[in-house]
Amino acid sequence: MTKHAVTVIPGDGIGPECVHAAIDIINATGVGIDWIERHAGERVFKQGIASGVPQETIDSISQTRVVLKGPLGTPVGFGEKSANVTLRKLFETFANIRPVRELPGVVTPYTGQGVDLVVVRENVEDLYAGIEHMQTPDVAQCLKLISAKGSEKIVRLAFEFARSEGRKSVACATKSNIMKLTEGELKRTFERIAPEYPDIQSWHVIIDNCAHQLVKKPSQFDVIVTTNMNGDIISDLTSALVGGLGFAPSANLGNGIAIFEAVHGSAPKYAGKDVINPTAVILSGVMMLKHLGEFAAAADVEHAVLATLMDGRLTGDVVGYDKGVKTSEYAKHVIANLGRRAEGWSVRTAKPIQMPQVSRNPVFRPAKTKEVVGADIFVESGLEPAELGKSLESIAEGAVLKLKMISNRGTKVYPDGNPNIDCVCHHRCRFVSRSGEPIRFDEALALAKKINETHEVCHVERLLRIDGKDGFTKAQGED
Numbered sequence: 001m002t003k004h005a006v007t008v009i010p011g012d013g014i015g016p017e018c019v020h021a022a023i024d025i026i027n028a029t030g031v032g033i034d035w036i037e038r039h040a041g042e043r044v045f046k047q048g049i050a051s052g053v054p055q056e057t058i059d060s061i062s063q064t065r066v067v068l069k070g071p072l073g074t075p076v077g078f079g080e081k082s083a084n085v086t087l088r089k090l091f092e093t094f095a096n097i098r099p100v101r102e103l104p105g106v107v108t109p110y111t112g113q114g115v116d117l118v119v120v121r122e123n124v125e126d127l128y129a130g131i132e133h134m135q136t137p138d139v140a141q142c143l144k145l146i147s148a149k150g151s152e153k154i155v156r157l158a159f160e161f162a163r164s165e166g167r168k169s170v171a172c173a174t175k176s177n178i179m180k181l182t183e184g185e186l187k188r189t190f191e192r193i194a195p196e197y198p199d200i201q202s203w204h205v206i207i208d209n210c211a212h213q214l215v216k217k218p219s220q221f222d223v224i225v226t227t228n229m230n231g232d233i234i235s236d237l238t239s240a241l242v243g244g245l246g247f248a249p250s251a252n253l254g255n256g257i258a259i260f261e262a263v264h265g266s267a268p269k270y271a272g273k274d275v276i277n278p279t280a281v282i283l284s285g286v287m288m289l290k291h292l293g294e295f296a297a298a299a300d301v302e303h304a305v306l307a308t309l310m311d312g313r314l315t316g317d318v319v320g321y322d323k324g325v326k327t328s329e330y331a332k333h334v335i336a337n338l339g340r341r342a343e344g345w346s347v348r349t350a351k352p353i354q355m356p357q358v359s360r361n362p363v364f365r366p367a368k369t370k371e372v373v374g375a376d377i378f379v380e381s382g383l384e385p386a387e388l389g390k391s392l393e394s395i396a397e398g399a400v401l402k403l404k405m406i407s408n409r410g411t412k413v414y415p416d417g418n419p420n421i422d423c424v425c426h427h428r429c430r431f432v433s434r435s436g437e438p439i440r441f442d443e444a445l446a447l448a449k450k451i452n453e454t455h456e457v458c459h460v461e462r463l464l465r466i467d468g469k470d471g472f473t474k475a476q477g478e479d
């Protein structure tokens with residue numbers, strides 16, 4: 001018998017109850033697993049380890065490459081970053097796969113519609129890069145980073161995942177109508193790669209409409225690939241379509257590494273009460289068994305969960321905490337049902353996912369032409385836009401750059417600015433080449449330095465034209 005080594009992190013709050021239920025069930029299938037228990041999260045933060053993830057946990061994961069984990073909490077006042085996000089980033093688990101399906105006995109407004117869909121969420125980029133700065137004492141900024149490499153990896157994975165489960169369509173959900181460069185990168189990548197998967201139908205949907213359509217007619221979706229923040233939000237929504245967070249498993253996948261966990265958090269108010277629903281972690285265990293190639297055991301556990309629910313063994317989140325079966329009893333029912341098939345309900349047969357082959361080297365795609373055509377110089381100022389504009393024009397007199405416009409939180413306020421704008425003290429001052437010819441970036445920096453003698457410059461951003469295309473977007477109201 002193959003013996004698999006798995007790092008198990010019981011986690012915080014309700015984590016240990018859920019994880020132990022899943023371990024007992026998986027052990028009962030007869031699959032040989034050597035569980036190596038390690039810790040992360042609250043207790044680790046409280047030991048003074050700022051990342052919430054100690055070295056021995058990192059070492060164990062580096063060895064086993066497979067993790068089953070409970071949710072991790074970030075106690076207020078300890079650590080700067082979530083231990084979850086740290087784990088995802090440490091091991092570059094770039095994809096988060098979040099399936100939901102209709103379940104017997106769990107009645108929702110969608111019962112009978114056969115909801116069976118998967119959100120494939122990009123897991124390391126976007127606003128979760130966590131690069132935040134105070135630009136002024138009262139204006140904060142978070143960088144939304146979307147790379148061509150990250151987009152390609154997640155799009156390919158979504159299609160490969162669809163193929164591994166015999167799914168028919170992949171929808172790409174973005175906000176590319178507003179964030180043309182960042183969210184647009186995922187959409188363009190999707191449209192470029194989709195023709196390589198002619199067996200799978202592909203379509204794009206704007207993320208807000210996606211949320212609307214998910215509530216209105218969820219059965220139209222099969223696989224949805226999306227950016228990190230969008231995926232975080234819509235996957236909580238999709239879990240509610242099938243009965244809530246107690247039923248939503250997930251897999252964090254990277255190259256040669258996989259971390260399986262529920263979508264839900266540590267729900268501290270239920271910790272230790274033996275009342276919560278462990279299904280999400282158990283189904284995460286099913287995903288783990290598939291990853292380990294134990295497809296028969298995975299199907300056995302999924303069927304046993306379906307049979308248990310079909311028998312009406314429901315936890316308090318579904319039927320009320322005064323009536324629900326206890327977490328530990330639920331696990332025993334699932335174990336007792338191993339080998340049974342839930343009549344009228346099927347489980348998907350799956351094949352191993354062909355992970356996209358990605359070079360570990362940084363992608364450096366030299367442009368054919370890359371020209372600096374201006375600079376956005378951000379200025380902290382309490383002046384009225386007209387006064388600031390006049391001052392900047394006079395400072396830039398004789399420079400290779402001229403002021404084109406000033407915007408405030410994205411809307412043009414100078415010249416001929418929108419009088420309705422309630423300005424804050426953070427102005428994006430767009431300077432463009434006076435001659436129309438490319439400039440040198442140090443000329444923009446020299447101008448920023450000069451402006452800084454009179455005003456307070458927060459930062460400078462190049463305006464690039466890459467391969468003949470503008471690498472920046474216009475302000476609202478800018479010509």
Ligand code: NAP
Nearest residue numbers: 070071072073074084245246263264265266267276277317
């Ligand atoms: P949460 O722990 O997911 O709980 C929110 C609510 O969802 C609970 O109060 C409960 O709803 C319901 N719920 C969640 N899991 C359930 C289960 N297994 N069975 C039954 N009901 C369940 O979200 P949170 O309260 O926002 O976060 C608590 C902590 O978890 C935070 O420290 C957060 O950072 C952390 N977190 C960790 C992860 C992770 O490790 N991956 C993910 C998310 C959050 P009712 O109140 O309606 O009964």
